[in-house]
Amino acid sequence: MPLATYQTSVPVVVDDAKCIADKGCTVCVDVCPLDVLRISDLTGKAYMAYDECWYCMPCEADCPTGAVTVNIPYLLR
């Protein structure tokens, strides 16, 4: 059975200008309880790879440069 990709607007947004993942920082990826953040091999910055968010905030609270913003997932906004 073929698989299709499902479009979703993800709740966690990273400001590439502030993100220092390309300098080796992995804090947001490390702390996420659902393990949904990754570092892009294209940009070297963190991004939300899986839309499986508990909007709990460690990624935003622990980011050393204030690059991460947690929004309320659209379906429950």
Add this chain to the structure above:
Amino acid sequence: MAMDEIVDGLSEVSCDVLVIGGGTAGPMAALKAKMKNPKANVVLLEKANVKRSGAISMGMDGLNNAVIPGYATPEQYTKEITIANDGIVDQKAVYKYAQSCYSIIEELDSFGIRFLKNENGDYAVKKVHHIGTYVLPMPNGETVKKALYRQLRRARILISNRYMATRLLTSSDGRIAGAISVNTRTAELLVIKAKAVILCMGAAGRLGLPTSGYMFGTYENAANSGDGYAMAYHAGAALANLECFQINPLIKDYNGPACAYVAGPFGAYTANNEDRRFIECDYWSGQMMLEFYNELLSGKGPVFLQLKHLHDKTIEEIEQTLHKVERPTRGLFQQGRGVDYRRESIEMHISEIGFCSGHSASGVFVDDNARTTVPGLYAAGDMASVPHNYMLGAFTNGSFAGLDAMEFADNHDFGEIDAAEIALERERVLAPTKREDGIPPNQIEYKTRRLVNDYLQPPKVTRKYELGMRRLAEVREDMQERMIARNAHELLRALEVQSIMDCADMAAHASLYREESRWGLYHWRTDFPEKDDENWFCHTLLSKRDGRMTSEKRAVQPYVVPIADDEKDLYDKQRIRASA
């Protein structure tokens, strides 16, 4: 190598005490075990990262069940919890908790976790329960995880993050021998041999589907997919009173607490669409939830948490807690909807169902030493059967588990492990990665949880349950034969959905077994609408015997604190009377 790429590998380690789950109970269990025998190896295994895992990922706004000298006695607390649970309580464990929790508060205080004090320096305990006074606010509750983590590092606990335990290993004499786990980013297997194992894996919080339709918008931390319940079941441990579901009153759509425990002591209350109170007490019980449910459906819904009558300064103080601790995105949510507590009440609804002893009584059966029915296997926190134990119960019972487990480990050698069992589990775990074509885990999970909502949510109807179990069996077949995982992260979800499916089956089986109604909304069976003390004043224990799910009765142990006849039904009188 890219993250999430599947790697074929299996390694083996051993330790004296293995603690699975690094949320609340787990860190305390690991600490106490290590303090009891500093020479022993204690491993803390965690599916996420101990720094920010579990129900208190962002802290906690208060203790909901603090038995503090001068405010409450262990006898009074034991009595209240017994009545709130319709009498189905082994008091010994509750009483032991009540006697010990104050020393745990002092210990947490010494870790740097602060509790609200009045001008005299005494703990400022608030009344939320029906009878006694046990709620202690935590003004800097956002620091809990950091404080715990410091203690773990200081004690040199070996922490393994991003390993999901999948099955327990037992030796031929039935004793615990260890666990199998899988790395959530590489799919490599790790076998951990241990003399004693403590399960602290949280609630089964991803069982029902939230009404928002967002699968991860659950009340519980969505990482708590009931893995501990499933593992205990497959290891042959008994699970108690699973039909006593967790169902909570929450902020509609946001699905987090509103939270009456925080705002109630300041004068906030639950109201209907006429701005009137309809329940006597905001403490979460099945009886209270039934009144909440009735009000929602009566035409007097929606139900609200009312704050607008309070002084501006009071509301500011409440916001300081609600928008900073536990679920800090509450503020963002209300802001997005343009809700200002000064003008508008908070719309509430009823959560999806789950298993959780933290708030109800559905958990892996444990005695007052946190021992399960499998020798050497312990459980604590939301997944263990001590009722209404909340965060302080997780710490206190986790402490009992750590101490007793280390004693067990000191007196036993490693149990022998069957290599064939490991090979079989490896095959089961990796099966979704070996298929070229099939159904992804998110679809299996959505369908399972949608069926849980459609068929298992109270009111419980026998005919619906029978249909639900048939539908779930069909999805289980798809899950076992056709589910695919294309990377290690999808494999994590594929393993979680297998726990969810096991919990759904257990929820159905346990609910059909108890042929009466009890605990208000939690176990309301329309075919057996009355409480039947003659036949059902007992625990139910569910376990796996010869590969099949079975249930049996277990007598309630003699009370430590007697309950007078006129006190027994105090929690049944939740609705505010129309006249004096």
